[in-house]
Amino acid sequence: MQAKHPQESRTTLTDLVLPSETNPLNNLFGGELLARMDRAASIAARRHSRRIVVTASVNHVAFNKAVPLGSVVTVEAAVSRAFKSSMEIFIDVWVEDRESGNRTKANEAIYTFVAVDETGTPVSVPPLEPETELEKQRYDAALRRKQLSLVLAGKMKPQDATELKALFEDKI
Numbered sequence: 001m002q003a004k005h006p007q008e009s010r011t012t013l014t015d016l017v018l019p020s021e022t023n024p025l026n027n028l029f030g031g032e033l034l035a036r037m038d039r040a041a042s043i044a045a046r047r048h049s050r051r052i053v054v055t056a057s058v059n060h061v062a063f064n065k066a067v068p069l070g071s072v073v074t075v076e077a078a079v080s081r082a083f084k085s086s087m088e089i090f091i092d093v094w095v096e097d098r099e100s101g102n103r104t105k106a107n108e109a110i111y112t113f114v115a116v117d118e119t120g121t122p123v124s125v126p127p128l129e130p131e132t133e134l135e136k137q138r139y140d141a142a143l144r145r146k147q148l149s150l151v152l153a154g155k156m157k158p159q160d161a162t163e164l165k166a167l168f169e170d171k172i
């Protein structure tokens, strides 16, 4: 399968924060942001694989800054590494200043999606070829995150993490 670049899966969703999407402090409700990130990541995974994709895990979420009611929020997602059937998606969340239009990074997250066929069975996805320095950093760190995610999910014993590393490092 021919390798793809992160740019080919990059997905940008921009939307407002409405009153029904806020918590009692009038900031964006965390679950609403998780849903927006899941949607953007799902589109990115689909663009990379051109298959049906499902969320396998949410590996990391940092709610660093509250996002006030009325904000314009942009969620940017792109595949940061592809394995056999799974893809790590890195998501950056930006908030736009109303007056200056400048964007500030508010949050980030990392999700794992798996490409499946019509029966829900995992299928292979194209490899990813990072281009920019940031894409390369995210790519390099993704294997350790996959190992950790599998160990935390109880799908891998910590001692088997080395085996997985050897398997995927052969393919770099």
Ligand SMILES: CC(C)(COP(=O)(O)OP(=O)(O)OC[C@H]1O[C@@H](n2cnc3c(N)ncnc32)[C@H](O)[C@@H]1OP(=O)(O)O)[C@@H](O)C(=O)NCCC(=O)NCCS
Pocket: 054, 055, 056, 057, 083, 084, 085, 086, 087, 112, 114, 116, 120, 122, 146, 149, 150, 153, 155
């Ligand atoms: C995700 C799912 C397809 C994995 O199926 P599975 O039978 O566990 O398949 P496998 O064990 O072969 O795993 C498939 C891939 O997913 C990866 N994976 C599975 N669980 C993972 C986790 N918690 N973290 C990271 N990767 C994970 C495996 O490492 C494997 O990756 P690879 O093929 O790139 O090496 C299956 O668990 C599923 O359908 N889950 C429900 C998905 C869903 O409904 N999501 C919406 C949430 S409501």
